[in-house]
Amino acid sequence: MSFTEFLRVPEIAQRYHKVKQYFYLRESAYDVTSVCQLRCEGCYYFEGDKYKVEDNRDSEAWRAFFEKEKARGITYVVLAGAEPALVPKILKACYDVIPFGSIASNGLKGIDPAIRYKIHLSVWGDSTGDPVYRRYSSGKLGPNCLPAQLKNYKNDDRAIFVYTFNHENANQLDEVLNRIDGDGHKLTFNVFSDPLLNSSPLKLRDTLKQTREKMTEAMEEYPDTVIYSYYNAEVHTDEKSLQQGFGCIYPRAQQAKGKTPIGIGKTFRSYRTDLTHATHTDCCVPDTNCADCRHYAAGSAIVSSRLNLHTDSESKFRAWLDYVDTYLAVWVLGYRRDKNLYVPSGAPAPLGV
Amino acid sequence: MSTVSSTETTIKDILWQSLAGGSYNIETLKSQLTADSRFDEIGLDSLDIVDFFLRLQDHFEIKMREEDYARLTTIKDIQTYLEEKGAA
Numbered sequence: 001m002s003f004t005e006f007l008r009v010p011e012i013a014q015r016y017h018k019v020k021q022y023f024y025l026r027e028s029a030y031d032v033t034s035v036c037q038l039r040c041e042g043c044y045y046f047e048g049d050k051y052k053v054e055d056n057r058d059s060e061a062w063r064a065f066f067e068k069e070k071a072r073g074i075t076y077v078v079l080a081g082a083e084p085a086l087v088p089k090i091l092k093a094c095y096d097v098i099p100f101g102s103i104a105s106n107g108l109k110g111i112d113p114a115i116r117y118k119i120h121l122s123v124w125g126d127s128t129g130d131p132v133y134r135r136y137s138s139g140k141l142g143p144n145c146l147p148a149q150l151k152n153y154k155n156d157d158r159a160i161f162v163y164t165f166n167h168e169n170a171n172q173l174d175e176v177l178n179r180i181d182g183d184g185h186k187l188t189f190n191v192f193s194d195p196l197l198n199s200s201p202l203k204l205r206d207t208l209k210q211t212r213e214k215m216t217e218a219m220e221e222y223p224d225t226v227i228y229s230y231y232n233a234e235v236h237t238d239e240k241s242l243q244q245g246f247g248c249i250y251p252r253a254q255q256a257k258g259k260t261p262i263g264i265g266k267t268f269r270s271y272r273t274d275l276t277h278a279t280h281t282d283c284c285v286p287d288t289n290c291a292d293c294r295h296y297a298a299g300s301a302i303v304s305s306r307l308n309l310h311t312d313s314e315s316k317f318r319a320w321l322d323y324v325d326t327y328l329a330v331w332v333l334g335y336r337r338d339k340n341l342y343v344p345s346g347a348p349a350p351l352g353v
Numbered sequence: 354m355s356t357v358s359s360t361e362t363t364i365k366d367i368l369w370q371s372l373a374g375g376s377y378n379i380e381t382l383k384s385q386l387t388a389d390s391r392f393d394e395i396g397l398d399s400l401d402i403v404d405f406f407l408r409l410q411d412h413f414e415i416k417m418r419e420e421d422y423a424r425l426t427t428i429k430d431i432q433t434y435l436e437e438k439g440a441a
Contacts, residue, residue, distance in 0.1 A: 003407040017374045023400040024376040260423040263399025307403045308419060 003311045012318065015341060019324045022332065025100075027076040027264070027301070028069060029284050030271045032062075032090045036082035037108055038142055040124065040134045042192065042200040045081030048287035053274040059089035065275050066097035073267060076331075077101035078284065078297070079117070081273075085109040091117075102331055104162075106134070107149030111158075118333045119158045121149045123187075126172035133166070133202065146176060150183050159185055160227065160330060162296065166192040166202035170214040177218055181225040188227045188330050189215055191236045191294035196287050203292060204237075212237035229326045229340050231319035235303055236294045242302045243290040249305050250283035250298075253290060264301055300327040318342035360441040361388060364431055367412055371405040372397070388429040413440040 007013045034051050036043075045051055056062065069077075077098050084091060084103045088111070091103065095115045102118040103111060111119060124133040127144045134142040153159040161180050163173060180187050191211065194203040204211060215233040219226045238245055243253060251268055254261040269277040270286055281287070284297040303323050310320035319342035329337035365386065369379055377396075385395050392402055403422075409431065410417050415438050417425075425431050435441035 002411045004411040020374055020400075020404075021376060023398045026398070262423050263402075266393075305400065305403075307400060308407060311407055 001314055003317070006311070006314055006317050009314070011341060012314075012321065015321045015325060015338065018338070019321065019328060022328055022335075025076045026073050026267055027078060027101075028074045028267070028269045028271070029078040029080055030094070031081035031273050032079050032084050032094075033087045034082050034273050035086050036106070037136065038083075038106055038134045038145075039137050039139075040122075041202050042195050042198075043082075044195070044285045044288055047195040047198065048281070050272045050281065050286060051082065053272045053276065055273040056275050057087075057090075059093045061275070062090045063093035063097060066094050070098055074098060075100055077117075078104070080104045080284075083109075085111050088112055091115050100332075106145055107152055107159075108143065108145060110152040113156070113158075116333060117158065118160060118331055119153070119156070120162045120330075121145075121153065121159055122190075123149070123161050123163045123176055124166070125169040126175040129169050129172045133169075146179060150179065150185075153185070154183070158333060161185055161187040162190050163187055164190040164192055165204070165211045165214070167204050167207050168202070170207065170210050173214055173218060177222060177225065181222050185225070186227050186329075187222075187225055188296065188326070189232070189236070190296040193241075193285060193295045193298075194289045194292040196289045199289075204294075208237040208239065227326060227329050227337055229319075229322035229342070230344050231323050231342055232299070232326055234319075234344070235323070236296070236299060241291050241293045242295075242299050243293055246302050246306050246309060248283070248290060248293075248298075248302055250301065251279050252281055252283040252286065255279050263305055268301075296330070299323075300331060303327075315342055360432055360435060361428060363412070364409070364428055364435075367408045368405050368428075371401055371408055375401055386428070388432070389427055391426050393426070409435075413438075415440045 007016060031045065034055050039046065077094055078101060079094060083106055085105050091111065092115065102120055104120045107121040123146055124130050130144045131141040136142055163176060177187060192202045192204060194200055212233050215228060219228050235245060249263060249265050251261055251265050254265045268282055270282045271277045285295045288295060304327050307320065310316045322340050322342050325337050328335045372379060382395060406417050406422065413435055425434055432441060
């Protein structure tokens with residue numbers, strides 16, 4: 001069967017038309033402050049030299065900057081490093097100009113409810129692991145973020161929790177998932193991706209298979225809470241990194257390979273807190289080792305953009321549709337994910353929300 | 354000449370099929386699009402362009418290499434490409 005023949009299958013056509021409405025999203029990423037309460041092991045922000053620039057703290061300068069970004073065609077913002085919740089005026093300036101986006105936060109401080117972005121709350125482990133992996137900047141054990149996150153985002157439909165699997169924390173998911181499910185929130189998964197220069201003990205080595213099994217178990221046990229698909233689990237725990245499996249489309253990777261950029265490769269920028277960017281670091285996780293990149297945000301662009309690599313079989317196309325449906329549910333406020341279209345052999349009947 | 358015009362019409366028809374259901378004003382695009390219009394300059398998104406290429410592949414029964422995508426930026430480029438492939 002071919003692409004156009006797949007689209008004659010009613011459930012495939014319906015899902016394709018659902019996700020196609022969002023093909024227009026054109027994203028860029030912005031570090032908005034160099035300040036954070038925490039120093040997470042392998043934090044993408046404090047790797048490399050991007051945190052060494054001087055912060056622009058003038059919210060009106062940021063507002064004018066976002067106007068230029070909008071004029072450049074950017075329709076979706078990702079506000080990340082270091083801790084965006086600490087600069088509320090800049091968040092407001094951005095939201096006033098580009099009202100579609102997401103914020104990556106540790107959740108220790110709440111964000112103005114008027115800012116209707118999706119809010120990704122990072123979780124690194126249970127009450128024993130999280131304080132160790134995410135210490136205070138003084139080096140002392142961290143606070144265990146989850147209780148504060150649940151308090152600050154109680155009944156907040158913007159929140160989605162992002163559990164980062166590392167080499168040793170797969171079984172710590174149980175406690176975390178139980179609490180998040182109990183509070184009626186959603187959770188998705190990230191996979192720790194090694195920094196380029198300073199390899200971390202948290203890098204997954206022989207634990208990829210265990211991680212995949214844990215992801216699958218969680219999806220099946222908490223189908224209304226866990227926003228993930230079988231295909232997400234497969235590609236993010238494969239021996240090959242995202243770049244090795246799909247080829248990376250971010251400007252950083254395209255430039256490194258001397259390729260002519262297409263799509264997001266032409267428009268994506270990763271801005272530092274001084275409002276500058278550089279093509280050699282224009283990707284969503286600069287200073288991450290591409291050979292180990294399994295980051296959820298990277299996959300959202302890399303896998304989703306590779307439609308043409310998923311049309312040589314119906315099961316691959318179904319898997320891609322699940323991936324994009326999941327990506328939109330994680331990144332777009334109000335978007336609801338449907339049941340999985342792709343179920344690997346041996347898995348139970350289709351699940352999902 | 355009539356063959357070329359027929360191919361151009363077919364390519365455009367396939368493009369409109371690709372863009373249906375998306376976020377475009379198709380009538381506006383139809384009024385703007387010429388054989389030389391660059392797809393990115395008239396605001397086509399990259400995934401819609403991939404969708405378009407996949408439909409072209411199926412219709413003309415050819416295999417389009419991903420490496421070729423970057424140079425297929427207009428209807429005229431595609432016409433030439435199809436001629437090179439013996440499909441137009």
